[in-house]
Amino acid sequence: MKKISVVIPMYYEEKVADECYNRVKKCLQEIKNYEHEIIFVNDGSKDKTLEILEGIANKDKSVKVISFSRNFGHQAAVTAGLKYVTGDAIIIMDADMQDPPELIADMLKLWEDGNEVIYGKRKSREGESIFKLLTAKMFYKTLNALSDVEIPKDTGDFRLVDRKVVDTVNAMPEHNKFLRGLFSWVGYKQTPFEYERKERVAGETKYPLKKMLKLASDGIISFSRKPLKLVGILGFISIFISIIILIYTLISYAFKLNHLSAGWTSIMVTVTFFAGVQLLSIWILSEYIGRIYDETKQRPQYIVEKTINIEK
Ligand code: UDP
Numbered sequence: 546m547k548k549i550s551v552v553i554p555m556y557y558e559e560k561v562a563d564e565c566y567n568r569v570k571k572c573l574q575e576i577k578n579y580e581h582e583i584i585f586v587n588d589g590s591k592d593k594t595l596e597i598l599e600g601i602a603n604k605d606k607s608v609k610v611i612s613f614s615r616n617f618g619h620q621a622a623v624t625a626g627l628k629y630v631t632g633d634a635i636i637i638m639d640a641d642m643q644d645p646p647e648l649i650a651d652m653l654k655l656w657e658d659g660n661e662v663i664y665g666k667r668k669s670r671e672g673e674s675i676f677k678l679l680t681a682k683m684f685y686k687t688l689n690a691l692s693d694v695e696i697p698k699d700t701g702d703f704r705l706v707d708r709k710v711v712d713t714v715n716a717m718p719e720h721n722k723f724l725r726g727l728f729s730w731v732g733y734k735q736t737p738f739e740y741e742r743k744e745r746v747a748g749e750t751k752y753p754l755k756k757m758l759k760l761a762s763d764g765i766i767s768f769s770r771k772p773l774k775l776v777g778i779l780g781f782i783s784i785f786i787s788i789i790i791l792i793y794t795l796i797s798y799a800f801k802l803n804h805l806s807a808g809w810t811s812i813m814v815t816v817t818f819f820a821g822v823q824l825l826s827i828w829i830l831s832e833y834i835g836r837i838y839d840e841t842k843q844r845p846q847y848i849v850e851k852t853i854n855i856e857k
């Protein structure tokens with residue numbers, strides 16, 4: 546019998562853990578002719594999340610729990626879950642029920658039809674702040690303008706992926722995995738699945754601005770080299786501007802046009818302009834170098850402290 550695996554990361558989700566399990570379990574039980582497993586990844590929550598998950602896993606052997614030694618972030622949590630899945634069709638979803646588990650059955654049909662990546666595409670988003678909607682929109686615009694692979698917009702990590710795609714992504718040695726980008730990058734038979742993104746059932750978002758910016762820069766830096774080209778363009782622009790200033794200076798010297806005292810303004814403007822261009826360029830370079838540094842250290846992307854219902 547074929548098997549469905551559901552991977553759900555949790556960070557301070559004590560308010561939604563029970564409802565999440567109940568709803569996902571119910572949906573999976575309604576799907577006939579498939580075995581299933583649910584893999585919860587506790588991403589270092591210090592509240593009752595792990596306790597609740599332990600209680601669930603003790604009663605239901607199809608529930609597996611992976612618990613991190615500290616918070617390593619949403620992408621690391623999903624990456625870890627993917628390493629432990631044993632199913633043929635793998636579903637990634639959030640714990641807060643913004644991605645309705647009731648859709649799993651329909652996504653599965655698309656998988657049976659031969660699609661290998663069925664990615665959730667948000668038709669609408671309920672109960673999210675204007676700020677979140679606006680920043681998300683900006684993020685996908687910039688990402689697609691810069692990136693070399695097409696990353697579908699309005700797409701999060703909610704998706705169903707075939708076993709072989711998961712194996713491909715698992716085999717990649719890179720650390721800061723930007724999963725939705727990688728799942729698009731690998732190719733295979735991709736198809737969108739439109740849905741309405743619901744409001745969080747309880748608790749509040751675990752994605753403050755800082756984490757959103759980290760996700761955005763991971764996405765852009767790991768999928769594009771265009772910012773590096775920007776450094777070159779900035780260099781050319783500043784050389785061009787300095788030539789114009791040089792010509793201007795020579796002309797005004799020759800025709801004695803410049804009566805200002807010793808050109809203080811022009812020097813200040815030029816110096817600050819070039820300093821700005823240089824610092825900006827160094828910052829872009831450092832974003833890449835920082836990531837190279839992270840990769841060369843070869844540290845694990847996460848540390849598993851404890852697992853339940855998983856044989857080593
Ligand atoms: N999450 C996580 N680690 C983190 C932040 C979030 O595992 O550091 C999980 C969280 O528990 C949820 C999912 O990632 O299951 C999406 O987070 P959230 O719903 O807070 O993000 P939003 O929907 O607001 O973008």
Ligand code: MG
Pocket residue numbers: 639641643745750
């Ligand atoms: Mg959410």
